[in-house]
Amino acid sequence: xxxxxxxxxxxxxxxxxxxxxxxxxxxxxxxxxxxxxxxxxxxxxxxxxxxxxxxxxxxxxxxxxxxxxxxxxxxxxxxxxxxxxxxxxxxxxxxxxxxxxxxxxxxxxxxx
Amino acid sequence: xxxxxxxxxxxxxxxxxxxxxxxxxxxxxxxxxxxxxxxxxxxxxxxxxxxxxxxxxxxxxxxxxxxxxxxxxxxxxxxxxxxxxxxxxxxxxxxxxxxxxxxxxxxxxxxxxx
Numbered sequence: 001x002x003x004x005x006x007x008x009x010x011x012x013x014x015x016x017x018x019x020x021x022x023x024x025x026x027x028x029x030x031x032x033x034x035x036x037x038x039x040x041x042x043x044x045x046x047x048x049x050x051x052x053x054x055x056x057x058x059x060x061x062x063x064x065x066x067x068x069x070x071x072x073x074x075x076x077x078x079x080x081x082x083x084x085x086x087x088x089x090x091x092x093x094x095x096x097x098x099x100x101x102x103x104x105x106x107x108x109x110x111x112x
Numbered sequence: 113x114x115x116x117x118x119x120x121x122x123x124x125x126x127x128x129x130x131x132x133x134x135x136x137x138x139x140x141x142x143x144x145x146x147x148x149x150x151x152x153x154x155x156x157x158x159x160x161x162x163x164x165x166x167x168x169x170x171x172x173x174x175x176x177x178x179x180x181x182x183x184x185x186x187x188x189x190x191x192x193x194x195x196x197x198x199x200x201x202x203x204x205x206x207x208x209x210x211x212x213x214x215x216x217x218x219x220x221x222x223x224x225x226x
Contacts, residue, residue: 004154009152033214033215035215041219041220042202042217042218042219042220043155043202043215043217044217045214045215045216048214088154088155090155099157099160099170100157100215101157102147102154102155102156103154104153104154105153105154
């Protein structure tokens with residue numbers, strides 16, 4: 001079945017350092033979404049990418065969708081303690097827009 | 113603006129007991145779903161619904177039932193709770209059509225089965 005893997009599972013950075021998480025799907029995705037979940041909280045939608053090679057920015061966050069639409073990345077420049085949380089990618093299951101497969105997530109810890 | 117509301121927030125059950133997790137949304141979203149999240153893992157789809165009267169299974173449906181009698185409500189029933197169902201449960205909804213891929217999550221229900 002379709003699998004969506006993320007690496008790394010966990011990363012600990014000093015505030016001000018950059019951070020990148022990578023998302024890889026076993027199948028081509030029609031779109032990919034990114035979510036952030038704060039500790040003890042619920043996932044919150046960040047962005048959706050649809051086009052091959054698409055790049056979108058939100059302040060310090062840069063999202064990319066691979067040319068083959070099977071991988072994606074999220075890069076945070078100059079991390080802050082408010083960036084702490086788990087970042088998930090998610091893509092529609094093959095053949096249906098109704099089911100999302102979530103990646104395994106990358107937990108980010110930021111210390112001063 | 114309430115969004116997606118889940119109750120209860122915390123629940124402890126004994127093995128074999130049954131219970132219902134409630135979920136309601138006030139955004140007139142057609143699509144609703146239930147996920148479970150186990151420690152250190154991503155979210156796995158349990159059941160989903162694309163509209164009132166229509167439900168379907170996700171990745172991990174065994175041990176759970178759902179119904180969708182109204183657009184607003186999508187309860188999740190645990191038929192006979194097992195320790196393996198200890199998890200955090202998230203209800204989610206999204207609109208269909210343009211912009212229909214953004215999912216809005218409830219705040220979660222923490223369930224412990226002893």
